[in-house]
Amino acid sequence: MDDTSGCDGSCKIGRIMGKRFRFGILGTGNIARQFALGVADSSHCEVAAVGSRREGSAEVFAKRFNAQTSHGSYEALLADGSVDAVYVSLPNAMHHEWTIKALEAGKHVLCEKPIACSLNQARDMYDAAKKHSRVLIEAFMYRSHPLTRAVLGEIKNGAIGKVKLIRASFCYSTNKIQGNVRFSPELAGGALMDVGCYCVDLARLVTAADPVTIQSIGRRHETGVDEYACGTLGYDNGVVATFCCGVSVQTDNAALICGDQGFVRVPVPWKPPASGAHYVVDVMTPPKQDQSHAKRPDKRVVEVNAEGTLYGLEADDFAASVVDGRPPAISAADSLANTRVLEELRQRMVWT
Ligand SMILES: NC(=O)c1ccc[n+]([C@@H]2O[C@H](COP(=O)([O-])OP(=O)(O)OC[C@H]3O[C@@H](n4cnc5c(N)ncnc54)[C@H](OP(=O)(O)O)[C@@H]3O)[C@@H](O)[C@H]2O)c1
Incomplete structure (x- = not known):
């Protein structure tokens, strides 16, 4: 495991033999749908469950993307023992809270970009990954192509x-x-x-x-x-x-x-296309x-x-980092550095 992944090397869950890597998706919006389509196309992963603020949304999503379980709250998804990792597809300002909650619940996390709103938030998130010996990777899908x-x-x-x-x-x-x-x-x-x-x-x-x-x-x-x-x-x-x-x-x-x-x-x-x-x-x-x-x-x-396809490649890359300890498509060091730059770009923006 790359030592910048937020995981100290003790977080391997062991090679999953004959079993697909199971994602639980937080949120049922635009990118959650694209990601679920990608996972359906991936070699090693599946969408096992989805969590939404509304039970109805979760049910529709689960039916459409063949997820076994739908949950009417984010907390219920995090408590779902059948899920190997959580894909955080929530609005940017919610990444920090729900990534940390997912890590605390013992899940590995693939969190949508940009991983956090500030360097302090991003540090908290990677600290939590380390503390709970879980993999945390920012979802920059183009890196997996x-x-x-x-x-x-x-x-x-x-x-x-x-x-x-x-x-x-x-x-x-x-x-x-x-x-x-x-x-x-x-x-x-x-x-x-x-x-x-x-x-x-x-x-x-x-x-x-x-x-x-x-x-x-x-x-x-x-x-x-x-x-x-x-x-x-x-x-x-x-x-x-x-x-x-x-x-x-x-x-x-x-x-x-x-x-x-x-x-x-x-x-x-x-x-990029396949x-x-x-x-x-x-x-x-x-x-x-x-x-x-x-x-x-x-x-x-x-x-x-x-x-x-792009999101399927991203899902497979993530699973390989968790299961085989393959270096992540984007290291924690890169995600932290990017977050610092984005924060400064926002703070220093000259308005026209
Ligand atoms: N990698 C990519 O290609 C890509 C592309 C687009 C977006 N993204 C990233 O993905 C994240 C979500 O973007 P999106 O385009 O999927 O957004 P979206 O369509 O608005 O979906 C966001 C989802 O978050 C949940 N949510 C919780 N609180 C919310 C609130 N106060 N307002 C709105 N939604 C709320 C909702 O799911 P429930 O109602 O089911 O709880 C909603 O469907 C962002 O971080 C964005 O940067 C990545």
Whole structure:
């Protein structure tokens, strides 16, 4: 077990032979449904139970996704002895409370991103994981797709030389404001928390370092959350990462990692498909207008297919961390570092 997972190594539950890894899902919203579909497609996991604030919602969900048990409260799900791990799919502001309660109930926890609203909260959560010898992993599903590992491999192997710039975006536009957790300041909504966290995590993945300069500018929605924002992270080694995120605007939602020898473009970095996911390595020196441009190597398009769908891969990765002690898709150290950056981006945001 990776020593940054929040688990000291004594938390293995033993290899589950001939038995599927059993998730209990807290909440019956949008991502809970997507995750349950993914688990249905996974090799080793199943949704055993679901807990909702309303019995009726839990029953409908359980029926739709073939979960054996439905619970009309979150407490009842945590008390369900048939559940190996709890998937926390609640609004951001509830991650801290319910992750800790699940860990105290003896469950391993896969908690949706962003794992917490503050560094202190995140520390509490990983401390609880350690105290109860349980695995806690933040659900950044794109990390479980082989595309992400392949892109990182290219960069580590020097395909683009020394990394200097990272540019990423994750935006979408929704008209659903009323009742949407993303527009609730109390539930820690906002573009930065909802989708900007992916761009922050990508910067972490590529640099493996803490930014020393953290800046953000955003547009405040009338509900009080940031409806779109841009951030800049500066690193000691000279890397600068910029990103845009939004819940009321559209962009290309791509990632570009630029080095002194070329760049990698990932057209669909956050939700890559099972088949046909790809990235492009472009070694564009000398500049295009140069006559010798014709001699430059063609850009290389690399397709990376996955052996399952995104949330199924995420569920299998999580189960492997619990059962086999495989290093988590995202370490506790990375989740803590990202939480610190998100907290500072929110606190320091300049409003436009
Ligand atoms: N990884 C991804 O691809 C991805 C995508 C979307 C969202 N997320 C993350 O998943 C979490 C949930 O997002 P979502 O889009 O699934 O939200 P959602 O559709 O609003 O669902 C949230 C669920 O939380 C429960 N809940 C408890 N208290 C609530 C409250 N005061 N207001 C609203 N819901 C409440 C509800 O379930 P019950 O009524 O059944 O109790 C609700 O269905 C967030 O942390 C978000 O960042 C991740």
